[in-house]
Amino acid sequence: MPLYDLPQRPRRLRQTGNMRRLSRETRLSTDHLIQPLFVMAGENERQPIGSMPGQNRLTVDQLVQEARALDALGIPGIALFPKIPDDRKTTDARHAVDADGLYPRAIRAVKAEVPDLLVITDTALDPYNSDGHDGIVRDGDIDNDATLDVMCQIASVHADAGADIVAPSDMMDGRIGAIRTALDEAGHTDTALMSYTAKYASAYYGPFRDALDSAPRRREGVPVDKATYQMDPSNSDEALRELRLDLEEGADFVMVKPALPYLDVIRRIRDHSDVPVVAYNVSGEYAMIQAAAANGWLDERAGAMEALTSIRRAGADVILTYFARKVAQWLDEA
Ligand code: PBG
Secondary structure, eight states: OOSSOOSOOGGGGGSSHHHHHHTOOOOOOGGGEEEEEEEESSSSOEEEOTTSTTOEEEOHHHHHHHHHHHHHTTOOEEEEEEEOOGGGOBTTOGGGGOTTSHHHHHHHHHHHHSTTSEEEEOOOSTTTBTTOOSSEEETTEEEHHHHHHHHHHHHHHHHHHTOSEEOOOSOOTTHHHHHHHHHHHTTOTTOEEEEEEEEBOOGGGHHHHHHHTOSOOOOTTSOSSSTTTSBOTTOSHHHHHHHHHHHHHTOSEEEEESSGGGHHHHHHHHHHOSSOEEEEEOHHHHHHHHHHHHTTSSOHHHHHHHHHHHHHHHTOSEEEETTHHHHHHHHHHO
């Protein structure tokens, strides 16, 4: 006879591996993962990014190799970000619309060599902007509508180069509608739009800005941070407003960024969205796990798998993560 009369024993479902497998609510698979990659000018070079151990800036030929490896692992797509040299940066970010620039060349190269791998491109201006902002700086502020004009041109250049999904990461008002119209008018009706719907003004982008040298410049007349366009970390109802606008304007995917400090927002967006929800597990989230693992303070694999599973449990259908390649390998071995 048991000591206690406990007809309800939740531990029954945790007894063995197969029992846990049968009662598991959330699954993490390679199907959900997008690998962000950094491209730079040059040839046959991989430059390690100090603040993101395991991640590199890649020349186009190396990028293609990496794309091939990710495709072979079953990863559905990559999100591409360019490292532009300082002498190419201007206050109007005009290099961004050069169809022969590094970024369109990189898109064309990947699509030519690994056609099935989805290429997700960014239309934000910061990598090309000598002021280091996602939009055009005018009179000490970000000019929303002037920025839209440039981003519409960038989106067309990317779609012409073969981008499958255009993903503006800038948080300007009205960008999804404006870019949708521009793409449709250029005949790119099948190019999808992934909106950075709720992108917060976050400290966790630090390593990324390091990788691209894209932080706002400390200069008179240039806003010191991105608080006038990225969302206040205190807000969550506002994310639903952004969601409503993005859906009205035609977003095909909606994103929450960063991921781990905003799991509650992911859940709310999931509950209100009828398109796939994406979460961006950003550079700082990656760097924290890497730093702790390097010190022996936690296990990288277990820590990463738990974090990504939590993001799925919160409601993300797709995760952009610097762990994508490793996770695909881990899942392959399992
Ligand atoms: C800029 C951009 C940022 C990231 C992606 N695009 C940083 C920022 O807004 O300053 C961050 C990604 C990461 O941290 O991994 N448009």
